[in-house]
Amino acid sequence: MTSFAPTRASLWSRYRLVAVALIAAVAFPFIVGLLSGQSPAAVLAGEAGNAKFLQGLAIEVFILALYALSYDLVLGVTGLLSFGHAMFFAVGAYASGIMLKSFGWPFWVTFIGVLVAAVVNALLFGLVLPRVKGIAFALVTLGLSSVFFIVVQSSELAKYTGADVGLQGAPVPEWIDTNVHRFRVYLITLAALTIAYLIYRAIVRAPTGAVLLANRENEERALSLGYNTFWFKLFALVVSSLTAGVAGFLWTVQQPIVTPQVAGLGWTVAALLMILIGGVGTLTGAIVGAAVFRLLEYYLERWFGGTAPVLVGASYIAIVLFLPYGIVGTWRARTVNRRQGLDRLRRLFGIRARRSQ
Amino acid sequence: MALLSLSEVNTFIDQYHILEGVDLAVGEGEIVALLGRNGAGKTTTLKTILGLTPAASGTIEFRGQSLTNRRPYEIAAGGIGYVPEHRAIFRDLTVEENLRIAEREKGDYAKRKDMILSLFPDLARLIELPGTKLSGGQQQMLAVGRALVPDNDLLLIDEPSEGLAPILIQQMMEAIKELSSDTTVLLVEQNFIVASRLASTYVIIEEGKSVHAGAMADLVDDDETIMRFLGAA
Known part of the structure; x- marks a missing residue:
C-alpha cells in the first residue's frame, strides 16, 4: 500500500496546478450563472446571459493562449526570433475557412487539411533556418508572412479569402456551433489548450527540451556538444505551427468572420505581448498573458471607450517596467527567495526546538 | 602518428584574417599547451578545429581523417570534447x-x-x-x-584557470592531470605556471601564426623565448 504513496504524491504534485485550474475553469460558467441568477441547467442549455457572454470571452482567451503558447515555444524556449508568427495562425484560420466553404470539405477532413497546411508552413520557415540567424531570421519570416498578408487580401483571391473584408460564413457543423452549444465549445477549446500545454511541458522537460533551451542560450555550445541544432529548431517550428494552426482553425470555427488582421504584423506583436506579459519561456506565462491581454483590452474598452488604447498601452509599459520577467517569470524568480526565507525560518525554529529538548 | 594535426591553417572571421598559418600536432595521450598573448588566435584555433569558425585553407586531421568542411556537430560526435572559455555552461x-x-x-x-x-x-x-x-x-x-x-578521445580546453581563486586553480590542475590519464588534451592557458606544470609540449601562437613549438621542459628554462612571445617569465 505505502509503496504506491510516493507515486501518487508525485503525480498529484506534477498535475496539481493543471487539475485545480481545470476544475476552476469548468466550474466558472456555473458560478457566473449562479451569481447572475441563472440555474446550472440554463447555463448548460446556453441561454443568453452573463454566463454565456463570459464563456464567449473565455473561448477567445483559450484560443489566444494556444497561439501565445506556440510563440513561446519558438521564441521563449528555442530562442528563434520570428516576426512572421501570425502566418502560422492565419494559415490555420484561412485554410480551414477555404476548405469548409469553398471546397465544401467535411469538418474532420478540414481539420486534417489544416494540420497538413501547418506542417508545410513550418517547413517553409525551416527552409530559411540554416541560412539566416538572429535578426535576419526575424526579417525573412516577416517577409514571408507579409507576402501571405498581401496575398489573402488580393482581389484575385476574393472568391476564397474575401479579400480585405475577410472570410465570412464558413459552414460549421451544428454540434460545434458556438451560438447554440456555447458550453461545449468552451470545453473543447479548454481541452485543446490543456492538451497543448501538457504536451509542451513534456517537451520542455524532456531531453529535447534541454537542447532547445541550450540552443536559446548559446547555439555554438549546443553544436560543440554534437547536436545538429537545425533539426531541433525545425521540430520546434513544426510543433509550434501545428499548435497555432489549430488555434486558427478554432478561431474560424467560432468567429463569424476571419479578417486579414490575423495575418498582419500586429497579430505577431500580440503574441509577443502576451508572452512578455506572462513571462517569456515559462509556458504558463503564455496562458496568463493571453488572459490579461484579452481581458484588459475588453474591460478597458468597455469602461473607458475611446481612451482605452492609451490605457492598454500604458498598462503594458507598467507591466514590463515592474514585472520585467512577466507575471509568471517574476513570480518564479521570487519563489526562490521565498523558499530560501522559509528555509531560514525553519532552520531557526529547528535550532530552537533542539534547544528546548 | 599524431592524434590531431593542423597544417597551414588559415581562418577568417568576416573579413578579418585571424589564423595565418597554424601548424601543430598533438600526440595521443599528451597534454599540449597552446600559448600566446591575448588576441594571438588561440581560441580561434580551437574553434577552427571544431568547425565553429571553419578554416579557409590548410588541413586539419584527426585520427588521419580530414576535419575540414565538416559541421561542428559531426566533429564533436567524432570524439572531440570542448570546454569553451568564460565558464560556458547552460x-x-x-x-x-x-x-x-x-x-x-x-x-x-x-x-x-x-x-x-x-x-x-x-x-x-x-x-x-x-x-x-x-x-x-x-x-x-x-x-x-x-x-x-x-x-572523447581529445579535449579542447580553453582557459580553465581564468578568473579562479588560487586554491581552485590547484584543484582544476589536479582534475586536468587526472582526466588526461585517458584523454588527450589541447589546452589554451594564459597562466604560464599552470601550463608549464600540466603540459609536456607547447605551441606558441603569435599574430595568427604558430611560431614556436617544442618540449615544455626546454621552454621553462628559456627565459628569452618566454619573454619574447609571452611577455612574462
Whole structure:
C-alpha cells in the first residue's frame, strides 16, 4: 500500500496546478450563472446571459493562449526570433475557412487539411533556418508572412479569402456551433489548450527540451556538444505551427468572420505581448498573458471607450517596467527567495526546538 | 602518428584574417599547451578545429581523417570534447541537466557520473541547482565535467584557470592531470605556471601564426623565448 504513496504524491504534485485550474475553469460558467441568477441547467442549455457572454470571452482567451503558447515555444524556449508568427495562425484560420466553404470539405477532413497546411508552413520557415540567424531570421519570416498578408487580401483571391473584408460564413457543423452549444465549445477549446500545454511541458522537460533551451542560450555550445541544432529548431517550428494552426482553425470555427488582421504584423506583436506579459519561456506565462491581454483590452474598452488604447498601452509599459520577467517569470524568480526565507525560518525554529529538548 | 594535426591553417572571421598559418600536432595521450598573448588566435584555433569558425585553407586531421568542411556537430560526435572559455555552461539548466545534455550515447552520464563527481566534489551537492546559482569556480568545474560525460578521445580546453581563486586553480590542475590519464588534451592557458606544470609540449601562437613549438621542459628554462612571445617569465 505505502509503496504506491510516493507515486501518487508525485503525480498529484506534477498535475496539481493543471487539475485545480481545470476544475476552476469548468466550474466558472456555473458560478457566473449562479451569481447572475441563472440555474446550472440554463447555463448548460446556453441561454443568453452573463454566463454565456463570459464563456464567449473565455473561448477567445483559450484560443489566444494556444497561439501565445506556440510563440513561446519558438521564441521563449528555442530562442528563434520570428516576426512572421501570425502566418502560422492565419494559415490555420484561412485554410480551414477555404476548405469548409469553398471546397465544401467535411469538418474532420478540414481539420486534417489544416494540420497538413501547418506542417508545410513550418517547413517553409525551416527552409530559411540554416541560412539566416538572429535578426535576419526575424526579417525573412516577416517577409514571408507579409507576402501571405498581401496575398489573402488580393482581389484575385476574393472568391476564397474575401479579400480585405475577410472570410465570412464558413459552414460549421451544428454540434460545434458556438451560438447554440456555447458550453461545449468552451470545453473543447479548454481541452485543446490543456492538451497543448501538457504536451509542451513534456517537451520542455524532456531531453529535447534541454537542447532547445541550450540552443536559446548559446547555439555554438549546443553544436560543440554534437547536436545538429537545425533539426531541433525545425521540430520546434513544426510543433509550434501545428499548435497555432489549430488555434486558427478554432478561431474560424467560432468567429463569424476571419479578417486579414490575423495575418498582419500586429497579430505577431500580440503574441509577443502576451508572452512578455506572462513571462517569456515559462509556458504558463503564455496562458496568463493571453488572459490579461484579452481581458484588459475588453474591460478597458468597455469602461473607458475611446481612451482605452492609451490605457492598454500604458498598462503594458507598467507591466514590463515592474514585472520585467512577466507575471509568471517574476513570480518564479521570487519563489526562490521565498523558499530560501522559509528555509531560514525553519532552520531557526529547528535550532530552537533542539534547544528546548 | 599524431592524434590531431593542423597544417597551414588559415581562418577568417568576416573579413578579418585571424589564423595565418597554424601548424601543430598533438600526440595521443599528451597534454599540449597552446600559448600566446591575448588576441594571438588561440581560441580561434580551437574553434577552427571544431568547425565553429571553419578554416579557409590548410588541413586539419584527426585520427588521419580530414576535419575540414565538416559541421561542428559531426566533429564533436567524432570524439572531440570542448570546454569553451568564460565558464560556458547552460545557465537555464540544472547542474545535472548540464551534464546529461552532453550524453552522446544513452547511459554516458550514468557511467561517468561518479568519476566526474569525485573529480569535482562540489558539484555533487549542487546537482539540482540551476546554473545561475553557481559561483564562477563551480561553473568552470561544471564546464570541464560536462566535457567528460561522453567518450572523447581529445579535449579542447580553453582557459580553465581564468578568473579562479588560487586554491581552485590547484584543484582544476589536479582534475586536468587526472582526466588526461585517458584523454588527450589541447589546452589554451594564459597562466604560464599552470601550463608549464600540466603540459609536456607547447605551441606558441603569435599574430595568427604558430611560431614556436617544442618540449615544455626546454621552454621553462628559456627565459628569452618566454619573454619574447609571452611577455612574462
